[in-house]
Amino acid sequence: MNVDIGNALGTVAQPGISRESLERLDDRVAAAHDRIERGIANEKFGYTALALPETADPDAIRDAVAPLADSTHVLTVGIGGSALGAATVAGALGVGERAPVLDNVDPQSLHATLDSLPLSETAVHVVSRSGTTAETLANFLVVREAMADAGVDWTDRTIVTTGESGPLRSLAEEHALPTLSVPEGVPGRFSVLSPTGLVPAAILGCDVEAVLAGGQAGRDALAPSLFDCPAYAYGAVAVALERRGAHVNAFVPYAERLEYFAEWFAQLWAESLGKDGMGQTPARALGATDQHSQLQLYRAGRHDKLVTFVRPRERPDCTIPETEIEDLAYLGDTGVGELLDAEFDATEASLAAARQPNVRVEIERLDAANLGELLYGMEAACILAGELLNVATFTQPAVEWGKRAARGLLGDIDAPETDAITGKERLVVEPDRSG
């Protein structure tokens, strides 16, 4: 992975960072790097995520998934950090179509997903640290019933990733299900390089060892200067730009297989840094598609965005067939990927020409090792950003209010939060049908 921050410099962009500011910022990066290294060494909550390339045990994953090796599909039942990593890895490695996730509680899509799967050949990967996540368990109960209805023994097809105790752990023990542990001290959104993120890819035959090796390369690349460490360069520049007004992080991979990766990044960034009135808002997009949707805004709207491009430098290509259409002769014998790369270069330059700050994150190619390095790099960037912003990167206290209110509504607990729902201020505008 490398990171080109040229288009974030003050000579190019507004907001932008002067080289002098970068030098000053680098002292703070060095101090933050020290804290991070100490956090890793002392197995402090959250920092432990950066040790996963060493501590995750691919053999345990291989053993656990062995009974499910005949599966053509893997359905992940989880939500947030218990789903996005798995979807990201499977998607990036080209098996996303066979690795759907149930990460919502929508009755219509739930049944559409189940109906689309060959249940007798589908492994079900249930992920919840606490084992009590309402959405996940509700979905799992429905999946279990659907399997029974289809004459499939769900205990033959289910693998569980959960904490050391809790109802899901108990259930797994009772039915002797293959079970893996969510890593200790690692928040869900930082757990992609663990069973949480790797099980579906492992079942579908991907090289999860290479993903972890790529993560290790990212680990080895951590260094006390943003000028020597791509991950820290990205995190530091993002924070510097945020302080200068780039309150949005428009995240634009130029590869369809990285679509879920953008969602994964959006959770990582928002939930880790969205605190104390700070944190960039991630706006997920996709190149080249969103050139025809968001680029007008990115060029001509407010200068309140960092546009983050992510792209593989090489990709398998296919040639655009020759055509009899004269206006399109220039496309003949061009590769589809060549066209995509030209559009990438043009779009990046078009933002710079409009003085809109942007950063390019590049990997060699989209394979398991480069993916692991990219995922690790973004986690390290996020943790560095949290240090520089001085926020509690690894917690998400603001979501608790809504969880209590919902449980109150469903009659599970008495919660004062629930009363706020009935007290809602209403000003409802309806069509005037009297005319």
Next chain:
Amino acid sequence: MNVDIGNALGTVAQPGISRESLERLDDRVAAAHDRIERGIANEKFGYTALALPETADPDAIRDAVAPLADSTHVLTVGIGGSALGAATVAGALGVGERAPVLDNVDPQSLHATLDSLPLSETAVHVVSRSGTTAETLANFLVVREAMADAGVDWTDRTIVTTGESGPLRSLAEEHALPTLSVPEGVPGRFSVLSPTGLVPAAILGCDVEAVLAGGQAGRDALAPSLFDCPAYAYGAVAVALERRGAHVNAFVPYAERLEYFAEWFAQLWAESLGKDGMGQTPARALGATDQHSQLQLYRAGRHDKLVTFVRPRERPDCTIPETEIEDLAYLGDTGVGELLDAEFDATEASLAAARQPNVRVEIERLDAANLGELLYGMEAACILAGELLNVATFTQPAVEWGKRAARGLLGDIDAPETDAITGKERLVVEPDRSG
């Protein structure tokens, strides 16, 4: 459709709007409504979109798709406004799985999509107003070749939606393909209620007449006061909040089938209003999934967001099976949709409790008529917002620079923009592998 702006009031949220400000704003809404009605009456560019429920011809669509009525799948080849409307309608009406779009130029996903389709039973809907859109035509050339390779006569399976002239029109005439016209005077992002948006749904047996009737209900609901017109209430409140600092529009449908609708909205909003240093940045999300991803930021981050909730008031439900797991007993006999609705109520209240402004857009249920009304309402809201911001809602001049740069790179034209690419300021941070 109705719109509840209670949580955007200054008594609830910061930023928020006082009732006095709303009253003052309503005078400007009335004036804008006059301009919009004159624009519709005089068939002015762009405003014409709001006449589509009357001017679109569902019989012409039915006739054109008749030869393809045996199709089990429809592949839309288009990009931006030539793809998102079609994907939105098909997705919302529950046939999205059988109506994929090729709206990128990624060789890997292109072939994955083609491999997943039964080409002999797939209709190909090619959409480009100019008939020269590079991405669309490149994809179409590849699709045509794939069909030939599969022994399918592409001329039997292709339907074209394009302008009155251009290479795609010529091609369609030469091969006597069923052909529909993109509506005159309507930018792509406003063309969902026309063949551009309706063809795949029509081929797959959806009630496109009901979609248009819903659009007509939206047309009938336009009124000179934001207090009488849900669409204008939404547009006016969005602008008022943007002026008060809500520079992000986090758009959160609570229905998986509306996932593409959020993308469609993101283009509509960004490309129409992202001008002259203004325009909210759309950040697409999905309830309840993104409660576990973005909610921390929405509650505890900057007060620079309007959160727009969209949800159907009723939905088909399914019961969560009873469980032996004690901690989850409260879920037993609850509906999955009931859980989703409880989470919606809780999330909305949790934002209000944190004084974060939000608006609720509701439709009765997710069916063809309500979808048509919703799409029309959002378009009208956007056009009103453009009037209030005084921007050129219907153009997208900022994307031209990049298009020229890319064509220059590909050798089609000599473009000064292309030189900017080679002159890029670089500051590349790479891992220090010397250690």
